[in-house]
Amino acid sequence: MDLVFPHTFVPWFRSVAPHIHAHRGKTFVVGLSGELIAAGKLESFVQDLALMQAMGIRIVLAHGFRPQLEEQLRLKGQESKFSHGMRITDAVALDCAQEAAGQLRYEIEAAFSLGLPNTPMAGASVSVISGNFVTARPVGIVDGVDFIHTGLVRKIDAMAVRRAIDTGALVMLSPFGFSHTGEAFNLSMEDVATSAAIALKADKLIFVTEVRGILQSIVQDPARAAELEARQHDPDVEIDQELALADARRLLAALPNPLQPTDTAYYLQHAVKASEGGVERVHIIPYKVDGALLMEVFTHDGVGTMIVDEKLESLREAAPDDVGGILQLIEPFEQDGTLVKRSRTEIERDIHQYTVIEHDGVIFGCAALYPFPEASTAEMAALTISPNVQGQGDGERILKRIEQRARAMGLSTLFVLTTRTMHWFIKRGFAPVDPDWLPEARKRSYKWDRRSQVLVKNLK
Incomplete structure (x- = not known):
């Protein structure tokens, strides 16, 4: 053998x-x-x-x-x-x-x-x-x-x-x-x-x-x-x-x-x-x-x-009325250090970058897409699933929708920054790279003291 x-x-x-x-x-x-x-x-x-x-x-x-x-x-x-x-x-x-x-x-x-x-x-x-x-x-x-x-x-x-x-x-x-x-x-x-x-x-x-x-x-x-x-x-x-x-x-x-x-x-x-x-x-x-x-x-x-069929669980792009639900969802993860803290003003400003999953009007999953077209890439940020429904595949559903949005923009890669969920992303096709890989605009805001891992997925 x-x-x-x-x-x-x-x-x-x-x-x-x-x-x-x-x-x-x-x-x-x-x-x-x-x-x-x-x-x-x-x-x-x-x-x-x-x-x-x-x-x-x-x-x-x-x-x-x-x-x-x-x-x-x-x-x-x-x-x-x-x-x-x-x-x-x-x-x-x-x-x-x-x-x-x-x-x-x-x-x-x-x-x-x-x-x-x-x-x-x-x-x-x-x-x-x-x-x-x-x-x-x-x-x-x-x-x-x-x-x-x-x-x-x-x-x-x-x-x-x-x-x-x-x-x-x-x-x-x-x-x-x-x-x-x-x-x-x-x-x-x-x-x-x-x-x-x-x-x-x-x-x-x-x-x-x-x-x-x-x-x-x-x-x-x-x-x-x-x-x-x-x-x-x-x-x-x-x-x-x-x-x-x-x-x-x-x-x-x-x-x-x-x-x-x-x-x-x-x-x-x-x-x-x-x-x-x-x-x-x-x-x-x-x-x-x-x-x-x-x-x-x-x-x-x-x-x-x-x-x-998503009639029971709606996967869609976020609207201004979703700001409160997103804040409530991500707050526990910001407090324990899993996510970088975002203010209400930031989320209101970027609301159309977000994708959410809701059930009966309650948001229990979200992620944001920030494109860097000059580098033909985009960042997926704030991927969050409520602890009540984790393990049911909703994180993968949001990831796929974010990938679809990035492809529709003509972008060739998608990257994430994470401190605790590296293996989840690797299992789904992402590969670790050095932070120097980041687009210049994103590199300037990278928090070196946080030591976030950078992972990239090819969309082509």
Whole structure:
């Protein structure tokens, strides 16, 4: 064995342990696009799902079959028909959809049955259950267009699905539903996954898709979405790692109606619906990144975009009315020397630099952002979380929002000064530097007797 291996594996394994503990017993609905299967990535994806289930996560898998259905139609000499961003499913298309779904169900079940030695599936025992869990209704006629056998989810039999996952099985939902009269309807994977996540009150809904996530540039300039979407797969173009539900709603309202899955609004509309339906976390991640599912679930930053419902805990930029709440929050930390003392006048002057978290009108977290554009950097100061809620991830949420604000200003680094929380920042990507690194304007106000550690994080 390579002697270096334990020094990298052990710290890494310990670092993911909190995520394993946090997700044990939780219910995740995973929406799998047919493109992943067409790209030959099913086996590795199934291995990752099996690992997640082995860690105690209850999984419902909804699969799509767009490319497989297209192939069946081509073999029959038929062309796909679309309107209003939905497939028109005539009798031939319905027959092709049933063939494609049956073949995929066979492939997925076979992949979960693999148990070769020296693979992640060795020793795994995953029972896959599928059935008539989905009741559908027809789309009907829209603007004079008859969608025939295209449907929408009417109901998910949540009780039956829960009973199945309670036994330790993985439930698989195909994009088909049946009406009360026994008619079959072709559904979209996204509709099935979203409806299942809402019905099950799932802890997460994860779309494994053709897109990397929501591009930061589109969030900042939705009017140019059509132009910017062409750079979806450019690794130099950054995605927005976390998007509040309120921001996601505003972005969706500013985007044109989606016509294809690669349009930003396509998955975003389902993410917003799921969030509004009570799903706390909705993720959009790329299937092209090997291990994307594991990285999104078990690492701090993940690889895609997460939409978060913040209606109970509002993360926002501060307003003048927040001055009193900020003072009350930071005062104990100023008294024990954790924070440098700030006067009410200073906070009133700088109030628009602050980001706060509030719950029912009470502020229990804050931080300030002071830019130094001449040095392409900014300082995050006064990061404070109420002792009553520490350990719940709110410090990380504020840090991410501050990073987003700094990136939006075009800055390349973010720095902090701290005397007691150095390791917290190092764990989140900051690195210590000498105080001489500080921008000249900030160096002049640096208190050498306080001996604060300077830590820097690269934002690019």
